[in-house]
Amino acid sequence: MALPRLLAAALEARAALLSQLHSEDTDCYRLFHGTAEGQPGLTIDRYGDLLLVQTFHQPLSPDELSAIETFYAEAFPALTPIYNDRSQKNSRIRNPLPAERQQVAAQPHTARELGVRYQVQARHDGQDPWLFLDMRAGRRHIMQAAAGKSLLNLFAYTCSVGIAAAVAGARQVVNIDFAASTLAAGQQNAELNTLRIQPDFIKSDVFPAVRQLAGIGQPQFVRGKRMPAFPKLAPQQFDIVFLDPPRYAKSPFGVVDLVNDYPSVFKPALLATVEGGTLYCCNNVAAVERGGWLAQLQRSAAKAGRPIRDVEWISPEADFPSLDGKPPLKVVALAV
């Protein structure tokens, strides 16, 4: 099917979702999810007043780009299109933009989701525009659960989960990530909203932080090697813990490996969750099948003496369709 027809079919399929989202004060969503909608490697997102077109497999031809711009100029005339070709190594953006669009792309913009304001930016030193849209379902769930609760947000990135919880009335929010730039974006997100609490933004490797919170502690020396300095934290358990690690990351304190070793992050996160609390676990590796992953979490929880009492799966919303009903992003809320 020609590209404009694919775009039209995707927009039509979202009619009900978009009217619901607009009524919920949301102006950021995926408009075209190429993998499931006819052009793998192409995604088109609305982020407030930006239309972000991205390619991950191969660049668009000038004709394709112009067809996309023409289609959305009619459907969403107020949006500025920004095209980021990320088909090269490490998902780095390569293509130049016309000068006036380059300026728009390099400036922070505000997007709204479920009444929460988030800073987004189409181009900056990192790769993604500061807000993952497929996590809306997770943030929605958190907002329904957070009032009066304490929440620990691990691998917080720009802290969207923590900010959503704070807007929804959490009594304490602690965000942890080792990247200063993403925490700074998280602080901007806090400033964009009216919050009754001041969330914490802790720049730390998650391993020593969550081990200390869980009461396991982080030794200064591991196998004779002195560990780098890390912020000292007092033990504390939280009503809600949100665990959303990257696919793979190695640090002096440990290895995050969502395919081979989820328990390395799961176990301390579980022990940092109060008994009767909820641990949200995320895994965005498409090759990890949800049944096997859950069985691994159940074994690990039982071994830690904190069995899982109840399981609720949270699927991405309808702007992230999947062909086989197996979306790459798996989010599960575990009553523990």
Ligand SMILES: C[S@@+](CC[C@H](N)C(=O)[O-])C[C@H]1O[C@@H](n2cnc3c(N)ncnc32)[C@H](O)[C@@H]1O
């Ligand atoms: C998948 S993103 C998390 C997305 C976030 N939950 C959201 O919904 O926006 C992963 C984050 O983990 C951070 N990270 C990776 N390894 C880490 C480690 N060992 N300690 C602390 N942060 C880490 C990265 O800086 C990045 O911000």
